[in-house]
Amino acid sequence: MATIYEVSKLAGVSLATVSRVMNNNTPVRESTRKKVLAAMEQLGYRPNSIAQSLASNCSNSVGILVSELHGPFYGAMLTGIEAEFRAAGKHVIIAAGHSELATEQEGIEFLQSRSCDALILHVEAVSDDYLIKLAQTDTPFVLLNRQIPALADRCISLNNELGGYLATQHLLAQGHRDIAYIAGPMWKTDAKERYQGHQRALADYQLVANPALFFEGDFRETGGSKGLSAILATGLPFTALVCGNDEMASGALTAARELGLSVPDSFSVVGFDNVNFAYYTYPKLSTIDYPISAMGQMAARWVLREVYRSATVEVQQLFEPHFIPRDSVKACSPT
Amino acid sequence: MATIYEVSKLAGVSLATVSRVMNNNTPVRESTRKKVLAAMEQLGYRPNSIAQSLASNCSNSVGILVSELHGPFYGAMLTGIEAEFRAAGKHVIIAAGHSELATEQEGIEFLQSRSCDALILHVEAVSDDYLIKLAQTDTPFVLLNRQIPALADRCISLNNELGGYLATQHLLAQGHRDIAYIAGPMWKTDAKERYQGHQRALADYQLVANPALFFEGDFRETGGSKGLSAILATGLPFTALVCGNDEMASGALTAARELGLSVPDSFSVVGFDNVNFAYYTYPKLSTIDYPISAMGQMAARWVLREVYRSATVEVQQLFEPHFIPRDSVKACSPT
DNA sequence: TTGTAGGCGTTATCAT
DNA sequence: ATGATAACGCCTACAA
Numbered sequence: 001m002a003t004i005y006e007v008s009k010l011a012g013v014s015l016a017t018v019s020r021v022m023n024n025n026t027p028v029r030e031s032t033r034k035k036v037l038a039a040m041e042q043l044g045y046r047p048n049s050i051a052q053s054l055a056s057n058c059s060n061s062v063g064i065l066v067s068e069l070h071g072p073f074y075g076a077m078l079t080g081i082e083a084e085f086r087a088a089g090k091h092v093i094i095a096a097g098h099s100e101l102a103t104e105q106e107g108i109e110f111l112q113s114r115s116c117d118a119l120i121l122h123v124e125a126v127s128d129d130y131l132i133k134l135a136q137t138d139t140p141f142v143l144l145n146r147q148i149p150a151l152a153d154r155c156i157s158l159n160n161e162l163g164g165y166l167a168t169q170h171l172l173a174q175g176h177r178d179i180a181y182i183a184g185p186m187w188k189t190d191a192k193e194r195y196q197g198h199q200r201a202l203a204d205y206q207l208v209a210n211p212a213l214f215f216e217g218d219f220r221e222t223g224g225s226k227g228l229s230a231i232l233a234t235g236l237p238f239t240a241l242v243c244g245n246d247e248m249a250s251g252a253l254t255a256a257r258e259l260g261l262s263v264p265d266s267f268s269v270v271g272f273d274n275v276n277f278a279y280y281t282y283p284k285l286s287t288i289d290y291p292i293s294a295m296g297q298m299a300a301r302w303v304l305r306e307v308y309r310s311a312t313v314e315v316q317q318l319f320e321p322h323f324i325p326r327d328s329v330k331a332c333s334p335t
Numbered sequence: 336m337a338t339i340y341e342v343s344k345l346a347g348v349s350l351a352t353v354s355r356v357m358n359n360n361t362p363v364r365e366s367t368r369k370k371v372l373a374a375m376e377q378l379g380y381r382p383n384s385i386a387q388s389l390a391s392n393c394s395n396s397v398g399i400l401v402s403e404l405h406g407p408f409y410g411a412m413l414t415g416i417e418a419e420f421r422a423a424g425k426h427v428i429i430a431a432g433h434s435e436l437a438t439e440q441e442g443i444e445f446l447q448s449r450s451c452d453a454l455i456l457h458v459e460a461v462s463d464d465y466l467i468k469l470a471q472t473d474t475p476f477v478l479l480n481r482q483i484p485a486l487a488d489r490c491i492s493l494n495n496e497l498g499g500y501l502a503t504q505h506l507l508a509q510g511h512r513d514i515a516y517i518a519g520p521m522w523k524t525d526a527k528e529r530y531q532g533h534q535r536a537l538a539d540y541q542l543v544a545n546p547a548l549f550f551e552g553d554f555r556e557t558g559g560s561k562g563l564s565a566i567l568a569t570g571l572p573f574t575a576l577v578c579g580n581d582e583m584a585s586g587a588l589t590a591a592r593e594l595g596l597s598v599p600d601s602f603s604v605v606g607f608d609n610v611n612f613a614y615y616t617y618p619k620l621s622t623i624d625y626p627i628s629a630m631g632q633m634a635a636r637w638v639l640r641e642v643y644r645s646a647t648v649e650v651q652q653l654f655e656p657h658f659i660p661r662d663s664v665k666a667c668s669p670t
Numbered sequence: 671t672t673g674t675a676g677g678c679g680t681t682a683t684c685a686t
Numbered sequence: 687a688t689g690a691t692a693a694c695g696c697c698t699a700c701a702a
Contacts, residue, residue, distance in 0.1 A: 001473075003679055014689045019681060029687060050394060050450050051679030053385045054694050061428070061449075069413040070611070075405030082404055082431055091449050093396070093426050096417055114396075114426050115385050138336075221615060250615045257617060276405070280556060280585045282592060282617035338695055349673045354697060361698095364671060386695030389678050 002043035011039035061091050063111030063119045067099045072275035080296030101125040118307040120299045140307050142299045156299050156317050160190045163288040163321035164197025167242050167270045170323050172205050175332035176240040180213040182227035184244035191244050217248050224251025239332045246271035246278045268329040283327035337378035346374035398446030398454045399429045407610035415631030436460040453642040455634045477634045491634050491652050495525045498623040498656035499532025502577050502605045505658050507540050510667035511575040515548040517562035519579035552583050559586025574667045581606035581613045603664040618662035
């Protein structure tokens, strides 16, 4: 592989000049520029990005830590991020944190050791304090799907509470009063906030959530099926079920079918996230939209603006969810 | 950030010695090792990976090019790859090729310019010749889901033809004779091979595929729904439908339901890939298993073995699919 | 076992 | 506008 040195020799100029035409940061006479370009072309010269990084103290790489690489949710997020960075010539290093404390911390350290210029973190297990400490470090980072007041300027998040509110509010407006709830792991902020929204919507109608109709699931399909069984086992009547995310809703739909119950005739179901497959369940799932791809893109832009100082479009940090009506909810028939 | 130099000063040894304890490739007296370790600890020393890369001519990074970052298929693949590399201390740079020629080539060049030690390529649009030329370059790469005879030693692929054969064979064994087929884009090798397997299975029964019952889709859900409409529009009878992948099968299921047809009573459906949501469709989709996560892992191992010379477990390059019976197929009732 | 010194391919600061 | 030359932080013969 040709080096800058060989290019300079062939072009009959100095190292520095070659560097200048590459980065065009310093004026170079047009004729010499041409000479250099020609030499580069002739040698098939490609700058060594490692050497550039060492000398410029900028690796042009940003680390992404997500909980999982698979699953409809993170895929959409990564797509938004990658597209934005690729266009800017930055590259993306990914690591999975698996929602586990140790793995998430390791992941962050791993990414830091790779000398990323910045980090985009979608972490769940790590504590607020840990992140606040991390902010003292000289590796800048943005937080996706998390709200920490002390770090508000680097948080990009959805109003989960509002989403939870909207889901339940829609059911209430349809006449439902006995509403079961399958939550995600309540130690996860988004699961908790969604549930709080649920409670607020109930309060609007002078109602209170019935603890017997509550189940704490795992955000996965099995959580939905187990949750439904548990709720049915109470023998209590209910006409609607809110699930903390679409995966659990899908599990609940499947379980209901296997038990001979039909949705929405036996009861209505609402999910959360609007992942791509929500449209392909049967019945099609009514859910809350989570614009995760756009949010990933915003995280990328934040980095572009704050770290690479490129003049980019506005960065939106707070996103509002909205309700997507489909076929899994119907009005509560007066009995 | 502390450098190796400061560590050496604090420990009272030379630069070289510090480097040696880090890489432990050269014997170092235990007492000096301790001193160095202590100094590193005290300074919170972290090696600069960029400098390491420049000096050692090894970036410890491998580039991954996939068609898409979202979708159940690639997610599973990335998971297999990331886990394997992370454990080996290598990191993963990803790029999306979107199944488009220009984007795939750009992606490869992008990854090369990032001085990856190796590439894992899941490319569809790029030609065999291009890849054969690429093999002359000094960037080693493995091919996932592609078979090129001249590059056989770096191909990790599934026997798609066999998969296609198994899908149809199962239907034939269940008594089906009029079998419709919704293929993926036929310029994609896997789509073509799956269809060839379909034809071979038919041939076993002295049957020939009916071109009127064939539809070329796009591997996406809409392909399945459009395909089903097109096939129904012919008015020809059929009792089973094979789809080139699960996404299209899912689309066909949804479309069938909307048309008032019930699967598998009106007709049976088989998919391909066994993506995670295949279990959550209604009815649960009978399909062909595609062990993509394991294949991703193998690609990673190939790199570990061939490029990083680490003694790893055997690398399996050829994978065999098998049939997963679920609820979308039933025996053809004799009429 | 340990130290010395040259090199990896750029960038960037001075001069000129 | 251009050229020397010193970083950048580490690795690795070669010597001792």
